[in-house]
Amino acid sequence: MLISKLVGERSKTTPSDAQFTSHAFMLRAGFMKQVSNGIWTLTMPAKRIANKIETIIREEMDLIEGQECLFPVVLPRDLLEESGRYESIGLELVRFKDRNNRDNVLGMTHEEAAVHLARNTVSSYQQLPFMIYQIQAKFRDEARSRGGLIRVREFTMKDAYSFHETQEDLEKYYKRVYDSYIKIFKRIGMKNFIVVQSDSGMMGGSIAHEYMLLTPIGEDSIVICNNCGYKSNMEVAISKRDEIEDEDLQPIEKVYTGDAKEISEVVENLKLKDNSKTLKAVVFNIKGDLKANVLCFIRGDLEVNEAKLKKIVKKDIVPASLEDSNLIAGNIGPVGLKEDKNLIIVYDNSVKGLKNVVVGANENEYHFINACEGRDFVIDKTYDISKVQAGEKCSVCGSPLSIENGIEIGNIFQLGTRYTETMNMNVLDKTGKTFHPIMGCYGIGVGRAMASVAEEKSDDFGLVWPMSIAPWHVYLCPIKFNDAEIHAKTLEIYKTLNENGIEVLLDDRDVSPGFKFADCDLMGIPIRVVVSKKLLEKNELEIQLRETKERFNVPINSIVPKIRQIIEDSIKTND
């Protein structure tokens, strides 16, 4: 490829709206152009990277007996009504009417399409297990797309679905996908990623894992134990807390606290040791039913984990409006709280056995001090609805936990029979009885993987692509391309490299060496090969490696084997 014809202008200035390194450099290198909010066009270099990532994914999926299929982008409403997702998914799901006034959606994930294909097609246990997958465009109408290809509305995704007779068989296969994903991310050149337990969210099911690239720009919080290796998405992370110190019960007393509504104000007003000597009330509404309030009580120094709470109330929740309730914001407490059929009360485990804490008095400007659970209010059942905090103890080994940020680069779910049951997929077992197959589903976003690698590997000068997914292996850089000898020799080398399967981008422009080197660095091509008068006199070429900046000369006639070796060594390092 000649750079003079390459569509996608390089630029020296960082776009003002670029939030992340990957975003800024991929724009500056001319790898993509925004068409609409969260909707991008990829130019040739980015598409070449995407194709290489897709090939790696395809190879690994085929190695674990995946069958590549192609499901439709547009799905009929009926299909998602069978699973209940037509109603349960929010505005992320694009719904539209076709010319015959029928409702359709743009597929976000394809569990329903996978079951549609498999039901009636697969009828015997002997055909199980199997896995079907596709690599395809998806659309999710995200409220906040950001960061270039990190969070978009339209994206290419590999989604896979496996079907099993037993939970045991699913678990066996799930482990194979688990390992396959690690291989995939290593092969595309990612380094600092981990696998964490996660929430299965809108997919249904129970056990799930996410692959996280650790990076400060990540939107996800990950709880990590550096001692035993426990890793979990904050959404489902758990910890062990110190036992409550025993102390004598003090008499409960109502006190005037005036305008003190926030925990910090109450603590200051009453001169308490710290937030842990209070009981915090947090209120949510059930989405779509503003009358129904979910009232959570949690120790004052802890935060409510909304993902955990959602799983308990089994409904989507939104920040509360207290207008239609009898609750008094800032003074809510469990002592003397009136029953209300529109009120669901959830106690965090941290509330059990609390002694001598400050709680709201359910009366404006008043709190109780020295409230004790078991004496002043009694709770039957508590749940884990608290967020893990850095420094808390690992529930496995007791070491202190740390919290890091990560980008989700892949996810795997054990789905159970949620879809095969609702969509009535029946398979005959050995004895002739029918059962609903147990499913797993497995996703990787291609564009996000590309942006994540860019985020991890760039330096001050631009992108640094791993050899396995680089748009081209070599950036061929003649100094003075308009000189007849240089011109001829460069074209000869270009031809030789191409004929030997080495992918070359030739900088055929009449610009300064510095300009060319800067573009090569910006675009992140792994091997720069310089052709110059001086080098030709010695029958040599200069190689510089993008990542290490290592630079050395090579005799012209050994350029092909040398570059081949660099490519091979470099790809081997990832495995």
Add this chain to the structure above:
Amino acid sequence: MLISKLVGERSKTTPSDAQFTSHAFMLRAGFMKQVSNGIWTLTMPAKRIANKIETIIREEMDLIEGQECLFPVVLPRDLLEESGRYESIGLELVRFKDRNNRDNVLGMTHEEAAVHLARNTVSSYQQLPFMIYQIQAKFRDEARSRGGLIRVREFTMKDAYSFHETQEDLEKYYKRVYDSYIKIFKRIGMKNFIVVQSDSGMMGGSIAHEYMLLTPIGEDSIVICNNCGYKSNMEVAISKRDEIEDEDLQPIEKVYTGDAKEISEVVENLKLKDNSKTLKAVVFNIKGDLKANVLCFIRGDLEVNEAKLKKIVKKDIVPASLEDSNLIAGNIGPVGLKEDKNLIIVYDNSVKGLKNVVVGANENEYHFINACEGRDFVIDKTYDISKVQAGEKCSVCGSPLSIENGIEIGNIFQLGTRYTETMNMNVLDKTGKTFHPIMGCYGIGVGRAMASVAEEKSDDFGLVWPMSIAPWHVYLCPIKFNDAEIHAKTLEIYKTLNENGIEVLLDDRDVSPGFKFADCDLMGIPIRVVVSKKLLEKNELEIQLRETKERFNVPINSIVPKIRQIIEDSIKTND
């Protein structure tokens, strides 16, 4: 791949709704499943074929310096408003509102997206010419999808866009794409296809060609001269007609024709020689404006070509309703026709100089006989709005024309500056002045190409895939796979073939040989390899070729080179 795990059940019965051979066999072979009207899931074998077709297309596009990009499936309304297509395209274009109440569409073709990418990115004539392309899912809300993958609503398409400084440069590149397409269709194994002149339709522009697979099931009519090689889509085909025989003018006379409204009834009623002695009136409405009528007059034995008419009135037309007009259906004629501002009258060339013909009298139950153009009615201007009929003379060489049916498998257009002008793409020329680049666009549907090959090559037993796109090269067919020796030997051969890059589908089922052979034939795998006790005793395997039915034995130890040779020879034949 093991057939026991392959998702996609083979079936012996032809589905009742399958209209075409390709449709029926691809359903029976389990290659696809319908999700909704015109929307399909492809199973593994079909996806493998599609992938191979895509690879061939990609290779050929890269050979003519194509830059693979990826445009979005979802496009914002603004973009199509710039070109005017948001309004001009009908219900085929899916429009929907996103969560922020913004209008979007599902891309049908990507001229606007291509210009969006190129404008401001490409700024100098030195960067021209270039071609960008993508292979991607598209959605067109067709009113009548049918025939399996032949006419669908969602499909994978390769669409390419080239940009040029001069018309001459476009034409030079257009010729390269023209040839490239022939190579592509040959490489995927198509035989009986031709290139015809075509209408550029909603794309704009003037010169256009279509690649047509000749087949009786084709929806397009193609006019062909077997002498000089003239080939044209009926929509734009022209012919030479015999001069009108000279005859004496007879006096015009109004006659009672009662209920005779159709040409045939009038001819019978008045005992005319044939339809050519009448003048036919055909009425259309302008789409979206039911008051505006387009009234066409054409010699009674000819038909109106709606595509030609649309180009003349420069509006979309629909069959007329005469309710709101003063026209009297069945008795419309040019003699004494009242002027009406809502009426556009178009005369076909065939009307000029007509003598002694029957025309409607614009009065219920009456016609004129012996009406003569130039005496009883005078026309200023005539147009070619007639359909070519078989047997008419070629406009180039005068030989008789024939008409065949075809499926459009590809198309290429010279677009001109329709998009670069409306979307304001400016490039600087050598002298520093700006110009709008001249564009070409080029499309191939992947699914339709696959179905077309199936249509052309199937036989009574099923599909017959060309080697270059076959889902697997070899169908490995052990007789009595549960026999220990057969089992072991078959797996050994399976492994050897796979390790040598030969793609194998292993029939590992415990079913009869006839059952296996039938499935192999139905699925159309090119090479069947049989393993049996008898053959093993001789250290041989049996090969049968799907297409020719040729059958012969091969020593086991030469199976790899033999199959390699068959594959190579077979792929070479296509080129």
